[in-house]
Amino acid sequence: MMNSMTDNQGLVLDHVRIALEGRELVSISARIRCGETLTVMGPSGSGKSTLLAYLGGFLDPAFTASGGVYVDGIDLIALEAEKRHAGILFQDPLLFPHLSVADNIAIAIPDTVRGRKQRRAMAEAALEDAGLAGFGNSDPDTLSGGQKARVALQRVLLSQPRLLLLDEPFSKLDAHLRDQTRQMVFSKARCAGLPVVLVTHDEADAGAAGGEVHRVGQS
Template sequence: MQEITGSILTKTRPLMLSDVTIRLGSRMLLAVSAKVMPGEVLTIMGPSGSGKSTLLAFAGGFLDRAFEVSGRLLIGTKDLTETPANQRHAGILFQDPLLFPHLSVGGNVAFAIPPAVKGGKARRALAEAALKEVGLGGFFDRDPDTLSGGQKARVALQRVLVSAPEFLLLDEPFSKLDAPLRRQMRELVFSKAKAAGLPTILVTHDGADAQAAGGRVIEIGIEEKA
């Protein structure tokens, strides 16, 4: 049986970072060129302040104008470089799950379902199925504050996936979980991204995240030794 979240995903295409450079004043933060195929994970590694999250902000379309950017971001042949953030169809996971406290667990997931899915019953059914996929069946009406950290992370993941993204951006989403939960969430996130055929960019400073992702790794902010 096909997962319900997969039923509303658009056809995926490669994600391309074409000669992307980002500067802040006179400082060059990073220069990256890469092609990420559907289902693959590109890991950007570097210490704090190296520009990892800045690259994700560029890809997501919400980079502060204080930064100077050159290069292009493409999904398939479509150039997203000047496309507003709300039209890029990027799925983003941050360090915190950022669940809406005024909505139920299921309401958080249903909020992200595309408008093309009509009717309260259909949207609820889709959200309930998405929660069931990650072991949260029956949690639709729960208050998010009653969930554990791992449960909140799973809700955040499913909220992203039901939004029908064309690519994923992962901003150290495992960093605030304890070791056993980190292993579980790595496996879940990467398996879901692969199953959905989503090109994914992960930024992290943790080599274990990169190893679990299994794709190409680009290191930034590393000074070369003489």
């Protein structure tokens, strides 16, 4: 049931609980305002990624979950996964190897944008914004890890998400790239006014994100 937490813009988690075979993994209530980040921390296997799955609409049926999730007053749980418009970044950038770099971005542009030329122009502008001007026709496999991460982020942002879910997207980058990519992701999210949920086991990620930290898997 909606309560006073849903009166403000942003993402609201209203008494969200997730369990597996009767064992509670996640129990949380929080409000993440537009441009802010909630970090959920815990060791591997603690269940923190199940929260992202619940928010995104792809939680394995082996888990039981309850609680409200609202973005700007919209009840996400009542919507099918594809209608929630949750942008997600994983550990791997998941670029399509059969598409060019620009087409990897253009594929996420909403269908309301008509015409291949306009979609391509938007993709090229996004690449330029990410410091990747001229890479549009490149094969994704020729990009570095940091470059792939930037393409994945721009693809998510062009999909016009309501919220951004981050599933340890920095964990496979080396230290220098990790710091650069953190700064880029959180800066872009703030500029886009997106509420963000980050799951990680890295304290440095939480420090870079700022905002509230919720810990799971601890007695």
